[in-house]
Amino acid sequence: MKYIINHSNDTAFNIALEEYAFKHLLDEDQIFLLWINKPSIIVGRHQNTIEEINRDYVRENGIEVVRRISGGGAVYHDLNNLNYTIISKEDENKAFDFKSFSTPVINTLAQLGVKAEFTGRNDLEIDGKKFCGNAQAYINGRIMHHGCLLFDVDLSVLANALKVSKDKFESKGVKSVRARVTNIVNELPEKITVEEFRDLLLEYMKKEYPEMTEYVFLSKN
Template identity: 85%
Template structure:
Protein backbone atom coordinates (compact mmCIF):
# COMPACT_ATOMS: atom_id res chain seq x y z
CA UNK A 1 0.00 0.00 0.00
CA UNK A 2 1.17 3.52 -0.85
CA UNK A 3 0.24 6.89 0.62
CA UNK A 4 0.47 10.33 -0.96
CA UNK A 5 0.29 13.59 0.96
CA UNK A 6 -0.49 15.99 -1.86
CA UNK A 7 0.63 19.50 -0.82
CA UNK A 8 -0.89 21.24 -3.87
CA UNK A 9 -3.96 23.45 -3.42
CA UNK A 10 -4.64 23.66 -7.17
CA UNK A 11 -8.06 22.00 -7.41
CA UNK A 12 -7.92 20.99 -11.07
CA UNK A 13 -4.41 19.56 -10.60
CA UNK A 14 -5.43 17.68 -7.46
CA UNK A 15 -8.35 15.99 -9.16
CA UNK A 16 -6.14 15.16 -12.14
CA UNK A 17 -3.61 13.62 -9.72
CA UNK A 18 -6.36 11.56 -8.11
CA UNK A 19 -7.52 10.31 -11.52
CA UNK A 20 -3.94 9.44 -12.48
CA UNK A 21 -3.51 7.33 -9.34
CA UNK A 22 -6.84 5.63 -10.03
CA UNK A 23 -6.35 4.86 -13.72
CA UNK A 24 -2.58 4.64 -14.19
CA UNK A 25 -1.02 3.31 -10.96
CA UNK A 26 -2.48 -0.13 -11.56
CA UNK A 27 0.44 -1.98 -9.98
CA UNK A 28 -0.54 -0.56 -6.60
CA UNK A 29 -3.28 -2.63 -4.91
CA UNK A 30 -4.17 0.18 -2.51
CA UNK A 31 -3.43 3.93 -2.44
CA UNK A 32 -4.29 6.50 0.23
CA UNK A 33 -4.21 10.21 -0.67
CA UNK A 34 -4.67 13.31 1.48
CA UNK A 35 -5.19 16.73 -0.09
CA UNK A 36 -6.61 20.22 0.43
CA UNK A 37 -8.07 22.50 -2.26
CA UNK A 38 -8.23 26.26 -2.49
CA UNK A 39 -11.78 27.75 -2.39
CA UNK A 40 -13.63 25.63 -4.96
CA UNK A 41 -16.86 23.93 -5.83
CA UNK A 42 -16.55 20.31 -6.92
CA UNK A 43 -19.56 19.09 -8.89
CA UNK A 44 -20.55 15.47 -9.41
CA UNK A 45 -20.00 13.67 -12.69
CA UNK A 46 -23.68 13.76 -13.68
CA UNK A 47 -24.60 17.23 -12.48
CA UNK A 48 -25.59 20.31 -14.47
CA UNK A 49 -22.99 22.74 -13.17
CA UNK A 50 -24.91 25.94 -13.81
CA UNK A 51 -27.82 24.61 -11.74
CA UNK A 52 -25.59 23.83 -8.75
CA UNK A 53 -23.72 27.08 -8.20
CA UNK A 54 -24.41 30.73 -7.48
CA UNK A 55 -22.63 31.96 -10.61
CA UNK A 56 -22.38 35.63 -9.66
CA UNK A 57 -21.02 34.84 -6.20
CA UNK A 58 -18.57 32.27 -7.55
CA UNK A 59 -17.28 34.70 -10.16
CA UNK A 60 -16.98 37.64 -7.77
CA UNK A 61 -15.14 35.60 -5.15
CA UNK A 62 -12.78 33.77 -7.52
CA UNK A 63 -14.06 30.32 -6.54
CA UNK A 64 -12.85 27.60 -8.89
CA UNK A 65 -15.40 25.13 -10.28
CA UNK A 66 -14.24 21.63 -11.24
CA UNK A 67 -16.16 18.49 -12.20
CA UNK A 68 -14.97 15.20 -10.69
CA UNK A 69 -15.31 11.75 -12.29
CA UNK A 70 -17.56 10.30 -9.57
CA UNK A 71 -21.29 10.82 -9.03
CA UNK A 72 -23.03 12.47 -6.11
CA UNK A 73 -23.67 16.10 -5.31
CA UNK A 74 -21.73 19.36 -5.40
CA UNK A 75 -19.52 20.29 -2.44
CA UNK A 76 -17.64 23.41 -1.38
CA UNK A 77 -13.95 23.19 -0.43
CA UNK A 78 -11.54 25.71 1.06
CA UNK A 79 -8.18 25.57 2.82
CA UNK A 80 -9.86 24.13 5.94
CA UNK A 81 -11.57 21.26 4.14
CA UNK A 82 -9.69 17.95 4.20
CA UNK A 83 -10.06 15.49 1.34
CA UNK A 84 -9.03 11.87 1.46
CA UNK A 85 -8.99 9.22 -1.24
CA UNK A 86 -8.78 5.45 -0.94
CA UNK A 87 -8.12 3.53 -4.15
CA UNK A 88 -8.23 -0.25 -4.01
CA UNK A 89 -8.72 -3.30 -6.18
CA UNK A 90 -12.19 -4.57 -5.26
CA UNK A 91 -15.03 -6.45 -6.88
CA UNK A 92 -18.41 -4.83 -7.37
CA UNK A 93 -19.65 -6.11 -3.99
CA UNK A 94 -17.89 -3.11 -2.42
CA UNK A 95 -19.38 -0.68 -4.89
CA UNK A 96 -21.11 2.21 -3.10
CA UNK A 97 -20.25 0.68 0.26
CA UNK A 98 -19.42 4.13 1.59
CA UNK A 99 -19.61 3.11 5.23
CA UNK A 100 -16.63 0.76 5.29
CA UNK A 101 -14.42 3.33 3.55
CA UNK A 102 -15.43 5.91 6.16
CA UNK A 103 -14.11 3.88 9.12
CA UNK A 104 -10.67 5.60 9.22
CA UNK A 105 -12.36 8.99 9.71
CA UNK A 106 -14.84 7.69 12.28
CA UNK A 107 -12.10 5.97 14.30
CA UNK A 108 -9.72 8.94 14.14
CA UNK A 109 -12.47 11.17 15.51
CA UNK A 110 -13.23 8.61 18.22
CA UNK A 111 -9.62 8.89 19.37
CA UNK A 112 -10.25 12.64 19.73
CA UNK A 113 -13.34 12.01 21.83
CA UNK A 114 -15.90 12.71 19.09
CA UNK A 115 -18.59 10.20 18.12
CA UNK A 116 -19.20 10.30 14.38
CA UNK A 117 -21.70 8.17 12.48
CA UNK A 118 -22.32 7.15 8.89
CA UNK A 119 -25.89 8.02 7.87
CA UNK A 120 -28.10 8.10 4.82
CA UNK A 121 -26.61 7.03 1.53
CA UNK A 122 -23.21 8.76 1.83
CA UNK A 123 -23.04 11.19 4.77
CA UNK A 124 -20.94 11.46 7.93
CA UNK A 125 -22.60 13.17 10.89
CA UNK A 126 -21.96 14.31 14.45
CA UNK A 127 -25.12 14.71 16.57
CA UNK A 128 -27.28 14.78 13.45
CA UNK A 129 -25.19 17.44 11.70
CA UNK A 130 -23.31 16.61 8.52
CA UNK A 131 -19.57 17.19 8.35
CA UNK A 132 -18.57 14.89 5.49
CA UNK A 133 -19.76 13.38 2.25
CA UNK A 134 -18.51 10.50 0.11
CA UNK A 135 -18.44 9.50 -3.54
CA UNK A 136 -17.01 6.65 -5.61
CA UNK A 137 -15.92 5.77 -9.11
CA UNK A 138 -15.42 2.24 -10.41
CA UNK A 139 -13.47 0.90 -13.39
CA UNK A 140 -12.75 -2.78 -14.10
CA UNK A 141 -12.34 -4.09 -10.57
CA UNK A 142 -10.88 -0.90 -9.16
CA UNK A 143 -12.70 1.47 -6.78
CA UNK A 144 -11.81 5.07 -6.04
CA UNK A 145 -13.51 6.27 -2.87
CA UNK A 146 -13.13 9.88 -1.83
CA UNK A 147 -14.49 11.90 1.05
CA UNK A 148 -14.64 15.62 1.80
CA UNK A 149 -14.48 16.62 5.48
CA UNK A 150 -15.59 20.00 6.80
CA UNK A 151 -12.89 20.78 9.34
CA UNK A 152 -13.09 24.56 9.77
CA UNK A 153 -14.73 25.66 6.54
CA UNK A 154 -16.33 29.10 6.20
CA UNK A 155 -19.96 27.97 6.23
CA UNK A 156 -21.23 31.40 5.22
CA UNK A 157 -19.33 31.09 1.94
CA UNK A 158 -20.50 27.50 1.51
CA UNK A 159 -24.16 28.51 1.77
CA UNK A 160 -23.74 31.39 -0.69
CA UNK A 161 -21.61 29.57 -3.25
CA UNK A 162 -23.81 26.51 -3.63
CA UNK A 163 -27.17 27.02 -5.28
CA UNK A 164 -28.66 24.11 -3.34
CA UNK A 165 -31.66 22.33 -4.80
CA UNK A 166 -34.87 22.93 -2.86
CA UNK A 167 -35.51 19.18 -3.10
CA UNK A 168 -32.56 18.46 -0.80
CA UNK A 169 -33.73 21.00 1.76
CA UNK A 170 -37.31 19.73 1.71
CA UNK A 171 -36.25 16.09 1.98
CA UNK A 172 -34.31 16.86 5.16
CA UNK A 173 -37.18 18.84 6.68
CA UNK A 174 -35.02 21.85 7.58
CA UNK A 175 -34.89 25.42 6.36
CA UNK A 176 -31.26 26.05 5.52
CA UNK A 177 -27.98 24.44 4.58
CA UNK A 178 -26.23 25.83 7.65
CA UNK A 179 -28.72 24.12 9.96
CA UNK A 180 -27.60 20.77 8.61
CA UNK A 181 -23.81 21.01 8.79
CA UNK A 182 -21.01 21.36 11.33
CA UNK A 183 -17.26 21.76 11.33
CA UNK A 184 -15.13 19.09 13.00
CA UNK A 185 -13.16 21.72 14.92
CA UNK A 186 -16.34 22.93 16.62
CA UNK A 187 -16.89 19.44 18.05
CA UNK A 188 -13.38 19.08 19.52
CA UNK A 189 -12.65 19.83 23.16
CA UNK A 190 -9.01 20.60 22.33
CA UNK A 191 -8.72 22.62 19.12
CA UNK A 192 -6.24 21.57 16.45
CA UNK A 193 -5.54 22.70 12.88
CA UNK A 194 -6.68 20.97 9.72
CA UNK A 195 -3.06 19.95 9.04
CA UNK A 196 -2.78 18.38 12.48
CA UNK A 197 -6.01 16.48 11.82
CA UNK A 198 -4.65 15.38 8.44
CA UNK A 199 -1.57 13.99 10.17
CA UNK A 200 -3.68 12.16 12.76
CA UNK A 201 -5.68 10.50 9.99
CA UNK A 202 -2.46 9.48 8.26
CA UNK A 203 -1.10 8.12 11.56
CA UNK A 204 -4.24 6.01 11.94
CA UNK A 205 -3.76 4.54 8.46
CA UNK A 206 -0.10 3.81 9.18
CA UNK A 207 -1.09 1.86 12.29
CA UNK A 208 -3.73 -0.08 10.37
CA UNK A 209 -1.39 -0.72 7.43
CA UNK A 210 2.16 -0.89 8.85
CA UNK A 211 3.53 -1.93 5.45
CA UNK A 212 2.33 1.34 3.90
CA UNK A 213 5.06 3.50 2.33
CA UNK A 214 5.08 6.93 0.73
CA UNK A 215 4.84 7.29 -3.04
CA UNK A 216 6.71 10.06 -4.85
CA UNK A 217 5.74 11.00 -8.41
CA UNK A 218 8.44 11.17 -11.05
CA UNK A 219 8.88 14.25 -13.22
CA UNK A 220 7.36 12.32 -16.12
CA UNK A 221 4.28 11.43 -14.09
CA UNK A 222 3.85 15.01 -12.92
CA UNK A 223 4.06 16.24 -16.52
CA UNK A 224 1.29 13.84 -17.51
CA UNK A 225 -0.87 14.95 -14.56
CA UNK A 226 -0.38 18.59 -15.54
CA UNK A 227 -1.33 17.82 -19.15
CA UNK A 228 -4.53 16.14 -17.99
CA UNK A 229 -5.22 19.02 -15.62
CA UNK A 230 -5.06 21.51 -18.50
CA UNK A 231 -6.86 19.39 -21.08
CA UNK A 232 -9.65 18.08 -18.87
CA UNK A 233 -10.16 19.34 -15.32
CA UNK A 234 -9.07 22.89 -16.12
CA UNK A 235 -11.19 22.97 -19.27
CA UNK A 236 -14.53 24.82 -19.46
CA UNK A 237 -16.13 22.14 -21.63
CA UNK A 238 -15.52 19.44 -19.01
CA UNK A 239 -16.54 21.56 -16.03
CA UNK A 240 -19.56 23.33 -17.52
CA UNK A 241 -20.35 21.96 -20.94
CA UNK A 242 -23.24 23.26 -23.01
CA UNK A 243 -26.69 23.75 -21.55
CA UNK A 244 -29.15 21.35 -23.20
CA UNK A 245 -31.92 22.48 -25.51
CA UNK A 246 -35.23 21.39 -23.99
CA UNK A 247 -38.91 22.17 -23.84
CA UNK A 248 -39.71 19.91 -20.89
CA UNK A 249 -37.85 19.72 -17.60
CA UNK A 250 -38.71 17.29 -14.82
CA UNK A 251 -36.93 17.07 -11.48
CA UNK A 252 -37.71 14.36 -8.94
CA UNK A 253 -35.89 13.46 -5.71
CA UNK A 254 -35.76 9.74 -4.95
CA UNK A 255 -34.20 8.12 -1.84
CA UNK A 256 -31.12 7.14 -3.87
CA UNK A 257 -30.64 10.47 -5.60
CA UNK A 258 -32.11 13.34 -7.55
CA UNK A 259 -32.84 13.07 -11.27
CA UNK A 260 -33.10 16.25 -13.35
CA UNK A 261 -34.25 15.45 -16.89
CA UNK A 262 -34.22 17.91 -19.80
CA UNK A 263 -36.26 16.59 -22.71
CA UNK A 264 -36.78 18.13 -26.13
CA UNK A 265 -39.93 16.67 -27.62
CA UNK A 266 -40.69 17.11 -31.33
CA UNK A 267 -43.84 15.64 -32.90
CA UNK A 268 -44.51 13.77 -29.64
CA UNK A 269 -41.18 11.95 -29.82
CA UNK A 270 -37.98 12.40 -27.81
CA UNK A 271 -35.69 14.45 -30.02
CA UNK A 272 -32.98 15.01 -27.41
CA UNK A 273 -32.51 14.16 -23.76
CA UNK A 274 -30.04 15.08 -21.04
CA UNK A 275 -30.13 13.57 -17.56
CA UNK A 276 -28.42 15.29 -14.64
CA UNK A 277 -28.49 14.58 -10.94
CA UNK A 278 -26.59 13.62 -7.81
CA UNK A 279 -27.14 9.87 -8.27
CA UNK A 280 -24.31 7.35 -8.35
CA UNK A 281 -23.39 5.02 -11.19
CA UNK A 282 -20.33 3.40 -12.71
CA UNK A 283 -21.03 4.28 -16.36
CA UNK A 284 -21.97 7.50 -18.14
CA UNK A 285 -25.72 7.96 -18.56
CA UNK A 286 -25.21 9.05 -22.16
CA UNK A 287 -25.90 5.44 -23.20
CA UNK A 288 -29.32 5.59 -21.55
CA UNK A 289 -30.05 8.98 -23.11
CA UNK A 290 -29.17 7.72 -26.58
CA UNK A 291 -31.32 4.60 -26.16
CA UNK A 292 -34.43 6.74 -25.65
CA UNK A 293 -33.97 9.09 -28.60
CA UNK A 294 -36.77 8.69 -31.16
CA UNK A 295 -39.20 6.99 -28.80
CA UNK A 296 -42.75 8.21 -28.33
CA UNK A 297 -42.92 10.51 -25.32
CA UNK A 298 -45.12 8.09 -23.39
CA UNK A 299 -44.41 6.65 -19.93
CA UNK A 300 -45.04 2.99 -20.89
CA UNK A 301 -42.91 3.24 -24.06
CA UNK A 302 -39.96 4.78 -22.18
CA UNK A 303 -40.34 2.26 -19.35
CA UNK A 304 -40.29 -0.69 -21.75
CA UNK A 305 -37.03 0.52 -23.27
CA UNK A 306 -35.47 1.20 -19.87
CA UNK A 307 -36.29 -2.33 -18.75
CA UNK A 308 -34.10 -3.66 -21.58
CA UNK A 309 -31.05 -1.92 -20.08
CA UNK A 310 -28.87 -2.83 -17.11
CA UNK A 311 -29.75 0.36 -15.26
CA UNK A 312 -27.81 -0.59 -12.14
CA UNK A 313 -24.65 0.45 -13.95
CA UNK A 314 -25.98 3.97 -14.48
CA UNK A 315 -28.35 4.62 -11.55
CA UNK A 316 -27.48 2.89 -8.28
CA UNK A 317 -30.63 2.13 -6.30
CA UNK A 318 -33.06 3.79 -8.74
CA UNK A 319 -35.55 1.62 -10.60
CA UNK A 320 -36.69 1.70 -14.22
CA UNK A 321 -40.13 2.82 -13.06
CA UNK A 322 -38.62 5.76 -11.13
CA UNK A 323 -36.44 6.82 -14.05
CA UNK A 324 -39.41 6.68 -16.42
CA UNK A 325 -41.37 8.81 -13.96
CA UNK A 326 -38.55 11.34 -13.89
CA UNK A 327 -38.53 11.63 -17.69
CA UNK A 328 -42.23 11.43 -18.59
CA UNK A 329 -45.11 12.86 -16.59
Protein backbone atom coordinates in the same frame (compact mmCIF):
# COMPACT_ATOMS: atom_id res chain seq x y z
CA MET B 1 -0.78 0.41 0.50
CA LYS B 2 0.94 3.35 -1.16
CA TYR B 3 0.52 6.82 0.36
CA ILE B 4 1.00 9.55 -2.23
CA ILE B 5 2.38 12.68 -0.58
CA ASN B 6 0.79 15.74 -2.13
CA HIS B 7 0.96 19.24 -0.67
CA SER B 8 -0.60 21.02 -3.65
CA ASN B 9 -3.65 23.25 -3.13
CA ASP B 10 -4.31 23.44 -6.87
CA THR B 11 -7.78 21.98 -7.31
CA ALA B 12 -7.48 20.91 -10.95
CA PHE B 13 -4.12 19.25 -10.24
CA ASN B 14 -5.44 17.39 -7.20
CA ILE B 15 -8.49 16.08 -9.03
CA ALA B 16 -6.28 15.02 -11.95
CA LEU B 17 -3.80 13.35 -9.59
CA GLU B 18 -6.34 11.07 -7.96
CA GLU B 19 -7.83 10.20 -11.37
CA TYR B 20 -4.34 9.40 -12.68
CA ALA B 21 -3.61 7.20 -9.67
CA PHE B 22 -6.96 5.46 -10.11
CA LYS B 23 -6.58 4.75 -13.81
CA HIS B 24 -2.84 4.30 -14.28
CA LEU B 25 -1.09 3.14 -11.08
CA LEU B 26 -2.48 -0.33 -11.65
CA ASP B 27 0.37 -2.19 -9.95
CA GLU B 28 -0.68 -0.74 -6.60
CA ASP B 29 -3.35 -2.78 -4.81
CA GLN B 30 -4.23 0.13 -2.52
CA ILE B 31 -3.51 3.86 -2.71
CA PHE B 32 -4.19 6.57 -0.13
CA LEU B 33 -4.19 10.33 -0.65
CA LEU B 34 -4.85 13.34 1.55
CA TRP B 35 -5.30 16.74 -0.06
CA ILE B 36 -6.49 20.28 0.60
CA ASN B 37 -7.83 22.59 -2.10
CA LYS B 38 -7.99 26.34 -2.48
CA PRO B 39 -11.56 27.76 -2.62
CA SER B 40 -13.34 25.75 -5.31
CA ILE B 41 -16.44 23.76 -6.16
CA ILE B 42 -16.22 20.14 -7.24
CA VAL B 43 -19.20 18.89 -9.22
CA GLY B 44 -20.23 15.29 -9.83
CA ARG B 45 -19.77 13.54 -13.14
CA HIS B 46 -23.35 13.96 -14.34
CA GLN B 47 -24.27 17.26 -12.73
CA ASN B 48 -25.44 20.37 -14.55
CA THR B 49 -23.32 23.17 -13.12
CA ILE B 50 -25.97 25.78 -13.95
CA GLU B 51 -28.34 24.04 -11.55
CA GLU B 52 -25.76 23.48 -8.81
CA ILE B 53 -23.80 26.72 -8.43
CA ASN B 54 -24.54 30.41 -8.09
CA ARG B 55 -22.57 31.53 -11.12
CA ASP B 56 -22.43 35.24 -10.35
CA TYR B 57 -21.18 34.69 -6.80
CA VAL B 58 -18.65 32.08 -7.91
CA ARG B 59 -17.32 34.33 -10.67
CA GLU B 60 -17.12 37.43 -8.48
CA ASN B 61 -15.22 35.57 -5.77
CA GLY B 62 -12.81 33.72 -8.05
CA ILE B 63 -13.99 30.27 -7.00
CA GLU B 64 -12.75 27.59 -9.39
CA VAL B 65 -15.19 24.93 -10.62
CA VAL B 66 -13.82 21.46 -11.43
CA ARG B 67 -15.62 18.27 -12.45
CA ARG B 68 -14.71 14.88 -10.94
CA ILE B 69 -15.23 11.42 -12.44
CA SER B 70 -17.40 10.12 -9.60
CA GLY B 71 -21.09 10.76 -9.11
CA GLY B 72 -22.74 12.54 -6.21
CA GLY B 73 -23.45 16.16 -5.46
CA ALA B 74 -21.53 19.40 -5.71
CA VAL B 75 -19.25 20.24 -2.78
CA TYR B 76 -17.43 23.40 -1.73
CA HIS B 77 -13.76 23.22 -0.76
CA ASP B 78 -11.43 25.71 0.87
CA LEU B 79 -8.14 25.58 2.76
CA ASN B 80 -9.90 24.35 5.91
CA ASN B 81 -11.44 21.37 4.19
CA LEU B 82 -9.67 17.98 4.16
CA ASN B 83 -10.17 15.47 1.38
CA TYR B 84 -9.15 11.84 1.46
CA THR B 85 -9.02 9.24 -1.29
CA ILE B 86 -8.75 5.46 -1.01
CA ILE B 87 -8.20 3.44 -4.16
CA SER B 88 -8.26 -0.36 -4.04
CA LYS B 89 -8.82 -3.46 -6.10
CA GLU B 90 -12.31 -4.73 -5.35
CA ASP B 91 -14.71 -7.28 -6.76
CA GLU B 92 -17.72 -5.50 -8.21
CA ASN B 93 -19.95 -7.16 -5.61
CA LYS B 94 -17.91 -5.52 -2.86
CA ALA B 95 -17.73 -2.15 -4.53
CA PHE B 96 -19.63 0.88 -3.27
CA ASP B 97 -19.30 -0.16 0.38
CA PHE B 98 -19.24 3.43 1.60
CA LYS B 99 -19.34 2.55 5.29
CA SER B 100 -16.11 0.53 5.29
CA PHE B 101 -14.21 3.28 3.49
CA SER B 102 -15.48 5.79 6.06
CA THR B 103 -14.16 3.82 9.04
CA PRO B 104 -10.75 5.59 9.22
CA VAL B 105 -12.45 8.96 9.66
CA ILE B 106 -14.94 7.67 12.23
CA ASN B 107 -12.21 5.99 14.27
CA THR B 108 -9.84 8.96 14.12
CA LEU B 109 -12.60 11.21 15.43
CA ALA B 110 -13.39 8.67 18.16
CA GLN B 111 -9.79 8.97 19.34
CA LEU B 112 -10.42 12.70 19.71
CA GLY B 113 -13.58 12.14 21.74
CA VAL B 114 -16.08 12.76 18.94
CA LYS B 115 -18.78 10.25 17.99
CA ALA B 116 -19.38 10.27 14.25
CA GLU B 117 -21.89 8.07 12.45
CA PHE B 118 -22.37 6.82 8.91
CA THR B 119 -25.81 7.47 7.43
CA GLY B 120 -27.66 5.66 4.68
CA ARG B 121 -27.18 8.68 2.41
CA ASN B 122 -23.43 7.98 2.22
CA ASP B 123 -22.75 10.88 4.56
CA LEU B 124 -21.00 11.15 7.91
CA GLU B 125 -22.74 13.03 10.69
CA ILE B 126 -22.13 14.28 14.22
CA ASP B 127 -25.31 14.68 16.27
CA GLY B 128 -27.39 14.63 13.10
CA LYS B 129 -25.32 17.25 11.30
CA LYS B 130 -23.43 16.36 8.14
CA PHE B 131 -19.69 17.00 8.04
CA CYS B 132 -18.59 14.64 5.26
CA GLY B 133 -19.98 13.63 1.89
CA ASN B 134 -18.62 10.63 0.00
CA ALA B 135 -18.54 9.55 -3.62
CA GLN B 136 -17.11 6.61 -5.54
CA ALA B 137 -16.16 5.45 -9.01
CA TYR B 138 -15.62 1.88 -10.21
CA ILE B 139 -13.64 0.89 -13.29
CA ASN B 140 -12.35 -2.56 -14.26
CA GLY B 141 -11.99 -4.03 -10.79
CA ARG B 142 -10.79 -0.86 -9.08
CA ILE B 143 -12.77 1.34 -6.74
CA MET B 144 -11.96 4.96 -5.92
CA HIS B 145 -13.59 6.34 -2.79
CA HIS B 146 -13.19 9.97 -1.81
CA GLY B 147 -14.60 11.94 1.08
CA CYS B 148 -14.89 15.69 1.64
CA LEU B 149 -14.46 16.63 5.32
CA LEU B 150 -15.73 19.97 6.59
CA PHE B 151 -13.10 20.84 9.18
CA ASP B 152 -13.33 24.62 9.57
CA VAL B 153 -14.90 25.66 6.28
CA ASP B 154 -16.44 29.11 5.79
CA LEU B 155 -20.09 28.04 5.77
CA SER B 156 -21.31 31.44 4.62
CA VAL B 157 -19.31 31.07 1.40
CA LEU B 158 -20.54 27.49 1.02
CA ALA B 159 -24.15 28.64 1.36
CA ASN B 160 -23.70 31.44 -1.18
CA ALA B 161 -21.69 29.45 -3.71
CA LEU B 162 -23.95 26.40 -3.90
CA LYS B 163 -27.63 26.28 -4.72
CA VAL B 164 -29.61 24.40 -2.09
CA SER B 165 -33.01 23.15 -3.20
CA LYS B 166 -36.14 24.33 -1.44
CA ASP B 167 -37.10 20.67 -0.91
CA LYS B 168 -34.05 20.10 1.27
CA PHE B 169 -34.97 22.98 3.51
CA GLU B 170 -38.61 21.95 3.84
CA SER B 171 -38.01 18.22 4.27
CA LYS B 172 -35.65 18.81 7.16
CA GLY B 173 -37.56 21.70 8.67
CA VAL B 174 -34.54 24.01 8.75
CA LYS B 175 -33.90 27.48 7.44
CA SER B 176 -30.17 27.55 6.83
CA VAL B 177 -27.16 25.51 5.79
CA ARG B 178 -25.72 26.04 9.27
CA ALA B 179 -28.61 24.06 10.74
CA ARG B 180 -27.83 21.04 8.55
CA VAL B 181 -24.03 20.81 8.60
CA THR B 182 -21.19 21.22 11.06
CA ASN B 183 -17.46 21.74 11.04
CA ILE B 184 -15.34 19.14 12.80
CA VAL B 185 -13.44 21.82 14.72
CA ASN B 186 -16.68 22.90 16.43
CA GLU B 187 -17.21 19.39 17.81
CA LEU B 188 -13.72 18.80 19.20
CA PRO B 189 -13.13 18.93 22.98
CA GLU B 190 -9.71 20.43 22.24
CA LYS B 191 -9.15 22.52 19.12
CA ILE B 192 -6.59 21.49 16.52
CA THR B 193 -5.81 22.64 12.99
CA VAL B 194 -6.84 20.93 9.78
CA GLU B 195 -3.18 20.02 9.22
CA GLU B 196 -3.01 18.36 12.63
CA PHE B 197 -6.17 16.42 11.89
CA ARG B 198 -4.71 15.35 8.55
CA ASP B 199 -1.62 14.04 10.35
CA LEU B 200 -3.76 12.12 12.85
CA LEU B 201 -5.74 10.49 10.04
CA LEU B 202 -2.50 9.53 8.30
CA GLU B 203 -1.13 8.12 11.57
CA TYR B 204 -4.25 5.98 11.93
CA MET B 205 -3.86 4.63 8.40
CA LYS B 206 -0.20 3.81 9.00
CA LYS B 207 -1.16 1.75 12.05
CA GLU B 208 -3.88 -0.05 10.12
CA TYR B 209 -1.56 -0.65 7.16
CA PRO B 210 1.94 -1.13 8.63
CA GLU B 211 3.26 -2.10 5.20
CA MET B 212 2.38 1.35 3.86
CA THR B 213 5.05 3.05 1.77
CA GLU B 214 5.23 6.69 0.73
CA TYR B 215 5.57 8.17 -2.72
CA VAL B 216 6.12 11.78 -3.70
CA PHE B 217 4.43 12.60 -7.00
CA LEU B 218 6.49 15.08 -9.02
CA SER B 219 5.49 16.73 -12.28
CA LYS B 220 8.26 14.91 -14.14
CA ASN B 221 6.71 11.58 -13.06
